[in-house]
Amino acid sequence: MSARVLVVDDVEPNVRLLEAKLQHEYYTVITSNSGEDAIAKANRDNPDVILLDVMMPGLDGFETCRRLKEDPATRHIPVVMVTALDQREDRVKGLAVGADDFLSKPIDDVTLFARVKSLARFKAVADELRLREAAGRRMGVIEGGSSRELGLNARILIVEDDPRRAARLKRTLEVEQRPMLMQDSNALGPMGQSTVELMIISASGTSFDGLRLAAHVRGQESTRSLPILAICEPEEKIKALRALEVGVNDFIYRPIDDDELLARTRTLIKRKRHIDQLRLTVDSSMELAVTDQLTGLHNRRYMETQLKALLARSSRGGPPVSVLIADIDHFKRVNDLFGHDAGDNVIREFAARLASNFRPRDLACRFGGEEFVVIMPETNANDANMIAERLRQSIEEAAFFIGASRDALDVTCSVGVAVANSAELDYETLLKRADEALYVAKRSGRNKVVSQAA
Template sequence: MSAHVLVADDILANRKLLQAKLSHEYFQVSTACNGQEAVDLARALQPDIILLDVMMPVMDGFEACEILKADRSTQHIPIVMVTALGDREHRLKGLSAGADDFLTKPVDDFALLSRVRALTKYKLVMDELRSREASGRRMGVIEGDDPNGQMSPARILIVDDNERQARRISLALKDDHLPMTIQEAGGLSGNKNTGIDLLILSLESKSFDPLRICAHFKTAIGTRDLPILVIADFEDEARGMRALELGASDIIMRPIDTEELSARVKTQVRKKRYVDAMRRRLDESMELAITDQLTGLYNRRHMLNQLGQFLNRANRGDGPLSVFIADIDHFKSVNDTYGHDVGDEVLKQFAERMRENVRPADIPCRQGGEEFVVIMPNTAGDVASSVAERVRRHVCGEPFRIDSGKGRLDVTVSLGVATTLSAGETEDDVIKRADEALYEAKHAGRNQVKSRAA
C-alpha cells in the first residue's frame, strides 16, 4: 500500500535518509526544511502522512502540528513527530498537540514503515468518508460544520491475562474513561464488545495468542473499525510491529508511562469519534436523500427507483407487482379552511396510519402534495386491494387530531390499485392504470378503493 509522505526536517541529511527509505518502498515523498514550509506544502499537496521533526527553525514541529490539526483542510492528515531517543517531554507534548504517533532518532526502518502503513490505512478510510461527505454537500443533503469528535468518557477493554498489570492500566485511565479488564468482562468469548471505543491488548499475554486476537478483531465485521492499542516490551518490538501490520492502531512500550498512555488513548478515541461522527452524518444524509422530510416516508426519487427495480423483477417472472395510489379527499379545502399548518398535521398523521397498515415488505412513499404511492412486490391484485381497503378504513375510522390536538377533523381517502398484466410493462404503464383507478374512485363518490388489477 503506497502513499504520499511529506517529510519535514531542517537537516538535509535526515531528509535525504528518510526520503531514500520511503522511496525504496515505493512511497511518494515531498520534503520541507522547516515547520512553516511543512504547513504550506501540506495545504497545497494534501499528503497522506506528515513526518515532522520537533526542532526546526522558523516554526518548530509542535506549532506546525497544532496549526495543521486546527485547519479543516489538513486536520484529517496523520502526523508523526520525530524526536530524539528517550525524549519523553517532547513525545507527550507532540501527542498533546494532536500528533498521531512519534518516531525516535535514529529512525528504525521497520518502525518507520510499520507506522506509516498503519496510518495510511486510517487515511484511506478518512479519504473515502470525506469524499462521500463532499458529494453529500454538493447534493445539499449535508449541511453544517464538520464533526468535531467531542471527547466524552470512552469505554475501554483491557485484554491482558496478568490481572495486576491490567488493573494498573485501568487505574491510570479511570479518571477520564470507563476502562474494564477482560477478567471483569468475563472473557472474550462472552463479550460482544458493544459500545467499546478502544481495545488495549498486551502482547505479553500467555494464555492466548495476542496477535491472533488482534487479527480476529480486525477481521470480524462488527469490530474491524475498533482501534487497538498494543502494549509491547522493547525486546519484543518486532511483534509490536507485526501487530501494526495486522491492523493495530498504535503501540506503547513497557515500562508504561501513564501520561503517554493517557495521551495515546485520547488520540485513538478522538480519531474513532471523528470517524464515527462522519459515518453517522453520511448515514443521515443517505436517509435525507430518499426520505420525505414532512412525513418520514420515502420520497418520489426513491419511489421511482424502487418501482423500476421491482418491475424489472416482475417482468423476469418473479411474481406480480402491485401499486396503489392514495389521494386524500378534499385536501385543498383543509388548507383553505384551516391553514397549511393543519394541512401538514393531516399529512403526517395520514402517513403514520398508512405506514401502520401496509405490510413490512411494502414500500410507502409520498409522491407529492396529498398523493401517496405504495409499492407492493410479489403481490396479486386482490391482496393489494385488501391492503388498500385496510388503509382506507383506518383513515376514515377515527378523526384526525388538528391544531396541536385541540381539534378533530374527519378525513377520507380514495385509492386506486394496479397490478402488472404482462411482461414488458413500464413504470408509466402501471402508474397510469393506478391513476385511472384512483380517478374512478373519486368519480364514484370518494372514500373507496377501485382496482385495475389483472
C-alpha cells in the same frame, strides 16, 4: 499500502534519510524545510501523513501543527511529531496543539513504518467518508460539523495474563480512561464488545497467543473496526511487524512509558470516534436522502428504485406486484380555509394511518404533495383491493384534528390500484395504470377505490 508522506525538517540530511527509507517502502514523499512551506504544501498536495520535526527555526513544529489543525482544509491530515528521545515535555505540548502521534530520534524503521501505515489507513477511510459527507452537504441532507474529539473516558479492555503488569496498565489508564482487565482471553467471545472502544493486547502472553487473538477480533463483524494496541518486548521487532499484518492498529514496546501509553490510547480512541461519527453522519444522510421529511415515509426516489427491482423479478417469473396511489380529496380546500400548517398536519396524520394499515413487507411512500404510493409485493388484485379499501375506510371513519384548538375535520381519499403480472409491464406503465384508476375514482365522486389489472 502506498501513501503520500510530507517530511518536514530544516536539516537536509534528516530529510534525505527519511525520504530514502519511505521511498524504499514505495511511499510517495514530499519534502519541506520550514513550517511555512509545510503548511503551503499540505494545502496544495493533501498528503496522507505529515512527519513534522519539532525543532525548526522560525515557525517551529508546535506552531506549524497548531496552524495545520486549526485550518479546516488540513485539520484532517494526521501529524506525527518527531521529538528528541529524552524530551517528554515535547509530547505533552504536541498533544495540546493537536499532534496525532510521536516518533523519537533516532527513528526506528519498524516504528516509523508502523506509524505511517496506521495513520495512512485511517486517513484513507476518513477521506472516503468525508467525500460522502460532502456529497450529503451538497444535497442539503447534512448540516453543521462534527466537534473535535478529545479521546478521553473510553472503555478499554486490557488482555494481559501477568497480574502485576495488568494492574499497572490499569492504574496508568485510569487517569483518563475507564479500563477493565480480562486476563482470560477465552472469555472474550460472549462479551458485548460494542461497548469497548479500544483493546490493549499483550503480544507476549504465555497463556494465549496475542496475535491470534488480535486476528480473531479483527475477523469478527462486531469488532472489525475496534482499534487494537499491541504491547511487544523490545527484541520482538518481527512480532511487531507481524502484529500490523494481522490487523493491529498500533504497538508499544516495553518498558512502557506512561505518557506514551496515554498518548497512544488517546490517539486511537480519537480516530475511532472520528470515524464512527463520520459513518453515523453518512448513514443519517443516506436515510435522509430517501426519506420524506414531513411524513417520515420513504420518498419518490426510493420508491422508484424498489419498484423497478420488484418488477424486474416479476418479469422473470416471480410473484405479482401491486401498487396503489392514494390522493387526499379536496386537499386544496384545507390549505385555503385553514392554512398550510393545517394542511401539513393532515398530511402527517394521513401518512400515519397509511403506514398503520399495511403489512410489514409493503412499502408506503409519499409520491408528492397530497399523493401517496404503496408498493405491495406478492399481492394479487383481490388482496390489493382489500388493502386499498381498508385504507379508504380508516381515513373516512375518524376525523382529523388540526390547529392548536384541535378542530375536527372530515377527510376522505380516493385510491387507484394497478397490478403487474406480465413481463411486458414496466415501471412507468404500472404507475400510469394506477394513476388512471385514481382519476376514474376522482371523476366518479371521490372517496372510493378503483382498480385496473394488467
